[in-house]
Amino acid sequence: MGIHELPVPDGLVLRPFRGVRFTVDEPAKVTSPPYDLISDGDVRILLDTHPNNVVRLILPGMSPSSPRESGASSEPSPASRSDKPLEERYVEARDTLRAWLNSGVLAPDELPALYVYEQSGPGVLQRGLIGDVALADPARHIILPHEDVLPGPVADRLALMSTTQANLEPIFLLYDGGQSTATALVDEVASTRPPLVRARTEDGLDHSLWAITDQSEIDAVNADLRTRQALIADGHHRYATYRVLQRQEHASRTASRPLSLEPGASSESVAEALGPWDFGLALLVDSSAYPPDLKAIHRVVPALPLDEAAARAKGSWRVQDHPDLAQGLAALDAAPEPAFLIAGEGGCHLLTNPDPVQLARAMPADRSDRWNSLNTSILTEFVMPKVWGMQDDEQAVRIVHHDAEAALRLAVHMGGTAVILKPLAVENVLVVAAGGERVPRKSTSFGPKPRTGLVLRTFAID
Structure with a gap:
């Protein structure tokens, strides 16, 4: 890795991390939908549901008053949805995150883990793994986007991530596992082990989380995943933000302490060069075992x-x-x-x-x-x-x-x-993405989307 280069993963890598989780009695009440599916009216409801709802972190500075037309999501950039100055909003999220960590409302798990995440309900069952996915240029065909992104939402999420030094909600990735080793482990964990947390949200879905901390199981998952390819189902703007933040962090550190890794550098040198910004929080689901629901x-x-x-x-x-x-x-x-x-x-x-x-x-x-x-x-x-x-x-x-x-x-x-x-056909989305093309903006809505607030990732704790 030269001075101006970024680390290049040797495949699809899902690294364990020390998840940060809420310690409240009713975990469902502190969760929310993904940030870009929350209307102003939803903000008011979430804020009224619990004083520590995660919406205070992902949409900081939002006022519960003056909701937009109920039931409609018009998707403005979150940066345009509050009267507070930009910097003040992101600082508010950072300070809220720190306060919740200091007070114990949020607490880190003791050991790094990959987290099995299950969503279940009438007609719904989806299981996958939440972890730190190693960031890769789309040109390497490891993680494939299928939609273009717009600069406004990327700038907004970049300001939030860089100020809070955290990934507050996972992106959603799909891969074709073909009933793989990783999928077998996910199913075994979800079927036989007690969950860390279980929450039923207002949409009737049950959300359950388990931690995989055994290194041999983590190694087996990554041995299975390494040669596979993942599609970004949801979170294109956040994945783009991950990569912008990664470039910014490497540029700032190269300027202050130039680092050059020659070919054949030791694994210890490579590990030292990697930072938390070289990874992003992601849910990875085997689409052959759990076919996604694609809506228009x-x-x-x-x-x-x-x-x-x-x-x-x-x-x-x-x-x-x-x-x-x-x-x-x-x-x-x-x-x-x-x-x-x-x-x-x-x-x-x-x-x-x-x-x-x-x-x-x-x-x-x-x-x-x-x-x-x-x-x-x-x-x-x-x-x-x-x-x-x-x-x-x-x-x-x-x-x-x-x-x-x-x-x-x-x-x-x-x-x-x-x-x-x-809705588009899943096959058409996959073929277009594999060919290096992007579908027009806001073409797909894959589900069920991961619930925000079950597990967070902060760079200092990761």
Whole structure:
């Protein structure tokens, strides 16, 4: 590793760490959904649920007053969701974290561990491993992103991570284990050993956590994982943030104490060169044993009234009218791709059978056929810019996860148009990512997502 180089992992590596966990009597009450799925109204509820709810760390400085439209997630950068100055908010999170550690509200586990994490409930069972994943450039095809990231959320999470010197919630990775050694151990631990913590959250899911501290078991897991490839299912902005923070930390330390590791350097020298910022908190799930639930992410275009959206679409799409959302969703479900349901005040319209000449002209020639066939690609490259004359970006478009009814409510509230999509196929996402391409922003919502607050990671304790 030269002065300006970063350490390069020799494969998929999941390192044990000393997890930091809440010591409260009702652990479910201090947890939250991932930061980017929390509306302002949710913040108020979480703050009222418990004074030590983890939302105080992941969305510092948020006020419980003046919630946005209930039930809708419009996904602004967290940095834009509070009146407090940026620096003050991140310092508040750091000070809160320190205070909770000093008071014993949060406490580190005695031994480094890989944590088995299970989510279970009606129709849901997912198990995986939480640990420190070694960071790798996507070009090495060890950890594959499938979505592009935006600078605003990365800058926000970078400020939070660098100020708190912590990873407060895990990213979500999938790999094809084929009923591997690691998966067999995960199942054995979850089936036969008592959990460290068990919590039932308001969505009806049970969350359980076990610690694997035996070095031979940890070694067996990593021997199994090393040659495998992982897909980022959720947490693209946080993974990008991990890598920016890693570069910053290495640059600052190289400037103060130049370090150069020559080829053949000892393992002790390599270990000394690595820091906690060379790893990131992650949940790793074997998708062959626990297939993910992939849901769609819908759009709301506030500046586009529904009647105008439908009228413009008639020049390039077949437009069928439906009186209500239920009938529109049934028609969308039955329609072959590409198809979109647009909805708002006055009903719904199903868009199908696009003009093939206009569609082919709009899609980029330098993209693969698979990428050009994705509904989010067609929305981003054809419908939004060519049909409606706008871009699918943070300024023009609001985002709503999963819930078509919430998207419709937000569209009606704002006098705009909801664009309801079908979820992408998991296979298409994997093929696009393996080919080195990225699907358009906010194309996928993999689940079930890990709950935030069950186990945290701080650099000083790690």
